[in-house]
Amino acid sequence: xxxxxxxxxxxxxxxxxxxxxxxxxxxxxxxxxxxxxxxxxxxxxxxxxxxxxxxxxxxxxxxxxxxxxxxxxxxxxxxxxxxxxxxxxxxxxxxxxxxxxxxxxxxxxxxxxxxxxxxxxxxxxxxxxxxxxxxxxxxxxxxxxxxxxxxxxxxxxxxxxxxxxxxxxxxxxxxxxxxxxxxxxxxxxxxxxxxxxxxxxxxxxxxxxxxxxxxxx
Amino acid sequence: xxxxxxxxxxxxxxxxxxxxxxxxxxxxxxxxxxxxxxxxxxxxxxxxxxxxxxxxxxxxxxxxxxxxxxxxxxxxxxxxxxxxxxxxxxxxxxxxxxxxxxxxxxxxxxxxxxxxxxxxxxxxxxxxxxxxxxxxxxxxxxxxxxxxxxxxxxxxxxxxxxxxxxxxxxxxxxxxxxxxxxxxxxxxxxxxxxxxxxxxxxxxxxxxxxxxxxxxxxxxxxxxxxxxxxxxxxxxxxxxxxxxx
Numbered sequence: 001x002x003x004x005x006x007x008x009x010x011x012x013x014x015x016x017x018x019x020x021x022x023x024x025x026x027x028x029x030x031x032x033x034x035x036x037x038x039x040x041x042x043x044x045x046x047x048x049x050x051x052x053x054x055x056x057x058x059x060x061x062x063x064x065x066x067x068x069x070x071x072x073x074x075x076x077x078x079x080x081x082x083x084x085x086x087x088x089x090x091x092x093x094x095x096x097x098x099x100x101x102x103x104x105x106x107x108x109x110x111x112x113x114x115x116x117x118x119x120x121x122x123x124x125x126x127x128x129x130x131x132x133x134x135x136x137x138x139x140x141x142x143x144x145x146x147x148x149x150x151x152x153x154x155x156x157x158x159x160x161x162x163x164x165x166x167x168x169x170x171x172x173x174x175x176x177x178x179x180x181x182x183x184x185x186x187x188x189x190x191x192x193x194x195x196x197x198x199x200x201x202x203x204x205x206x207x208x209x210x211x212x213x214x215x216x217x
Numbered sequence: 218x219x220x221x222x223x224x225x226x227x228x229x230x231x232x233x234x235x236x237x238x239x240x241x242x243x244x245x246x247x248x249x250x251x252x253x254x255x256x257x258x259x260x261x262x263x264x265x266x267x268x269x270x271x272x273x274x275x276x277x278x279x280x281x282x283x284x285x286x287x288x289x290x291x292x293x294x295x296x297x298x299x300x301x302x303x304x305x306x307x308x309x310x311x312x313x314x315x316x317x318x319x320x321x322x323x324x325x326x327x328x329x330x331x332x333x334x335x336x337x338x339x340x341x342x343x344x345x346x347x348x349x350x351x352x353x354x355x356x357x358x359x360x361x362x363x364x365x366x367x368x369x370x371x372x373x374x375x376x377x378x379x380x381x382x383x384x385x386x387x388x389x390x391x392x393x394x395x396x397x398x399x400x401x402x403x404x405x406x407x408x409x410x411x412x413x414x415x416x417x418x419x420x421x422x423x424x425x426x427x428x429x430x431x432x433x434x435x436x437x438x439x440x441x442x443x444x445x446x447x448x449x450x451x452x453x454x455x456x457x458x459x460x461x462x
Contacts, residue, residue: 010299017297024304026313033317040324048327139333142410 056133109202246368273381277374
């Protein structure tokens with residue numbers, strides 16, 4: 001048999017069987033590992049989001065998810081939140097104090113930066129119409145330059161009491177004169193301007209639905 | 218009695234030879250045939266993720282897992298894999314272990330997974346792994362294949378760690394995140410950017426080639442000295458023979 005195979009080459013059936021068996025065992029192994037790791041990965045992601053929401057809404061001790069569907073914002077029930085697969089509708093998070101008072105909304109957004117998309121989440125206080133916190137969720141900006149949007153303390157502080165009216169605008173370093181202005185970072189001009197654009201665009205997009213939601217409460 | 222001694226002697230010699238073979242297969246990956254510094258393989262992860270020492274170690278660890286388990290499977294089933302579809306089978310095996318590593322990193326080391334990004338998935342096309350399957354595991358027994366895979370993977374990890382450590386120390390003034398030079402140190406940002414990877418690799422290759430050349434020169438000098446001594450000895454013996462005559 002082996003001699004015959006050496007003469008005529010391996011039969012197609014044997015080749016197909018080898019690849020089929022390899023593929024079958026590969027698939028089985030992957031499904032097993034996926035099922036084992038999926039709950040842990042989802043818990044990690046939920047924990048990262050929870051930490052970010054509490055960071056951008058200082059003083060909050062709990063939050064609820066709001067989903068934008070059928071042209072309005074609506075609270076997600078606990079069952080809906082725990083349901084998998086997760087809904088693909090855009091979501092924001094309402095943060096509450098210990099006494100149950102609404103402190104503000106944590107709003108995620110993304111914008112094309114210097115290298116890749118910058119994904120961030122920020123806190124919005126509807127009573128003072130101000131941004132009160134900012135956290136970068138994902139960024140591939142240049143280490144040492146663009147990543148100053150994460151490391152520059154002055155820039156980050158300026159985003160924790162930023163008025164949104166009439167518009168969030170970028171100004172050159174040292175030229176800030178109003179509470180709706182943010183100074184860009186030297187050496188990270190594109191990245192910091194991207195963050196400012198991200199904040200303004202995202203808040204403008206969400207503001208009407210947030211106002212409608214608040215009016216109904 | 219003599220026969221027994223002869224048998225024991227031959228068995229001991231066989232064991233020695235086997236141990237020496239294992240030792241050689243293990244060591245070659247670490248130094249003589251180091252995948253990065255000598256064979257210049259796996260350049261994509263070697264340059265892309267080595268901006269810190271910990272990233273270098275993590276990528277090395279992931280590669281070690283994939284290479285060792287792939288070699289184990291390929292060597293175990295080498296008699297059953299037809300020659301014509303061997304590469305496809307290797308890729309299926311390698312891709313399976315890479316996806317497993319990807320899931321495990323996401324679950325247990327999410328920070329490292331975020332840092333390594335797409336480069337975990339790209340281990341599939343690391344030519345070091347496919348190369349070892351084709352050049353070694355497919356032709357050798359399981360234990361030898363495992364020793365070879367471990368040696369190569371540790372050599373790769375060592376190289377990535379060297380690159381990562383140099384780039385982190387110069388580009389960030391720290392090692393494993395611990396500041397080394399204090400706040401007065403002005404970091405060389407270029408070292409943690411892509412050009413820093415090429416620069417560091419270039420200097421390391423230069424250094425290892427210089428070491429290799431020096432070793433070869435030493436060896437050739439020793440050989441030359443031995444030959445001269447041998448010739449001189451022969452000459453002496455000829456002279457003394459002539460005198461004797």
